[in-house]
Amino acid sequence: METTNLFTAFEKQGLALRNRIVMSSLTRSRTTNPGLVPTDLHATYYTQRASAGLILTESAWVSKDAMGYINIPGIYTEEQISGWQKVTKAVHDEDGKIFLQLSHSGSVSHSDFFDGQLPKGPSAVNPQEKSFTPNGFKDTETPEELSLADIQNIISDYKKATENALRAGFDGIEIHAQLFTLIPQFLSKATNKRTDLYGGSIENRSRILFEILDAVNGVIGDNKIGIKFTPAAYNPGVIRPDEQTLEDYRYLLSKLNNYELAYLHIVGPAIDLSDTPLAEIKDDYFGFFRNIFKGTLMTNMGFAKDSANEILINGKADLVSFGVPFIANPDLVERFENNWPLTEADTSTYYTGGEKGYTDYAKYNV
Numbered sequence: 001m002e003t004t005n006l007f008t009a010f011e012k013q014g015l016a017l018r019n020r021i022v023m024s025s026l027t028r029s030r031t032t033n034p035g036l037v038p039t040d041l042h043a044t045y046y047t048q049r050a051s052a053g054l055i056l057t058e059s060a061w062v063s064k065d066a067m068g069y070i071n072i073p074g075i076y077t078e079e080q081i082s083g084w085q086k087v088t089k090a091v092h093d094e095d096g097k098i099f100l101q102l103s104h105s106g107s108v109s110h111s112d113f114f115d116g117q118l119p120k121g122p123s124a125v126n127p128q129e130k131s132f133t134p135n136g137f138k139d140t141e142t143p144e145e146l147s148l149a150d151i152q153n154i155i156s157d158y159k160k161a162t163e164n165a166l167r168a169g170f171d172g173i174e175i176h177a178q179l180f181t182l183i184p185q186f187l188s189k190a191t192n193k194r195t196d197l198y199g200g201s202i203e204n205r206s207r208i209l210f211e212i213l214d215a216v217n218g219v220i221g222d223n224k225i226g227i228k229f230t231p232a233a234y235n236p237g238v239i240r241p242d243e244q245t246l247e248d249y250r251y252l253l254s255k256l257n258n259y260e261l262a263y264l265h266i267v268g269p270a271i272d273l274s275d276t277p278l279a280e281i282k283d284d285y286f287g288f289f290r291n292i293f294k295g296t297l298m299t300n301m302g303f304a305k306d307s308a309n310e311i312l313i314n315g316k317a318d319l320v321s322f323g324v325p326f327i328a329n330p331d332l333v334e335r336f337e338n339n340w341p342l343t344e345a346d347t348s349t350y351y352t353g354g355e356k357g358y359t360d361y362a363k364y365n366v
Contacts, residue, residue: 017053050096068105088169106182268301
């Protein structure tokens with residue numbers, strides 16, 4: 001019986017991949033035009049990396065109100081859809097597969113994006129983060145609390161964005177529910193002080209997630225939907241794990257078992273979890289998710305070829321995503337397969353715009 005590894009084909013829930021190497025979502029800030037429209041540069045960048053089993057794009061704003069960081073593309077205008085069509089066609093021409101990550105910044109934004117109007121979040125609580133605005137990095141502000149009508153509008157925005165993603169030719173979508181974006185703002189007791197159906201218990205704090213999931217499911221089908229999570233996001237601000245986090249995730253994972261998702265994408269911790277509310281799972285972090293969630297599990301956090309193969313062989317993941325290694329190694333799959341050395345990425349060009357440090361990394365010269 002063949003041992004599962006990075007180069008083993010994968011097929012489940014209609015997701016058929018030629019290998020188990022996934023290009024993780026990476027913010028690269030290359031959408032420098034006023035309309036936030038993906039360009040030919042984006043098409044080149046993603047096509048260079050099309051040998052991955054699956055490409056996950058950078059975040060795309062689901063609406064104009066979702067913005068919280070400059071030079072990030074959207075998926076809410078006809079021009080943006082047309083720009084993404086160039087990307088998906090180029091990737092598909094190389095027999096690649098590509099999902100679009102949908103995102104909303106919520107309160108981690110700034111009034112500079114909205115003509116002086118405050119951003120909105122679950123509650124009027126400053127998340128104490130930074131927003132990269134058209135006028136530079138700025139501290140976040142105390143947002144306005146989302147009304148019930150606002151929440152329903154956001155759910156509609158995700159649904160419309162999913163319809164637009166289909167029109168743009170994507171093979172599926174990933175819901176960004178990680179770090180300090182809108183969904184974690186609702187999940188966190190630090191930023192969600194609501195007393196209505198969207199606050200209090202985990203059933204209520206997660207309600208918006210499942211309402212978004214149900215809305216996009218009606219458009220695309222749950223087997224074309226991924227969700228990106230982490231309970232171990234130690235952000236600079238107030239959205240951090242607490243004493244209820246593990247119990248909250250037991251609820252979330254169990255409820256997600258009722259869906260036939262393309263995958264659940266779990267990001268590992270960047271710090272030692274000893275002496276944290278997550279200490280209980282520090283020795284078998286990904287095993288915690290595998291033991292509860294019964295669907296396809298994708299793992300992420302600093303994996304190298306050998307450690308990725310190990311987690312696949314141990315059965316604690318089905319897919320492994322790589323971020324930084326894909327920046328400087330467009331042929332990462334081939335480098336792994338042939339044991340070729342990896343190029344180190346230039347961190348100074350991660351977010352600078354233009355071709356340098358984006359599409360000018362060479363494939364390995366044999």
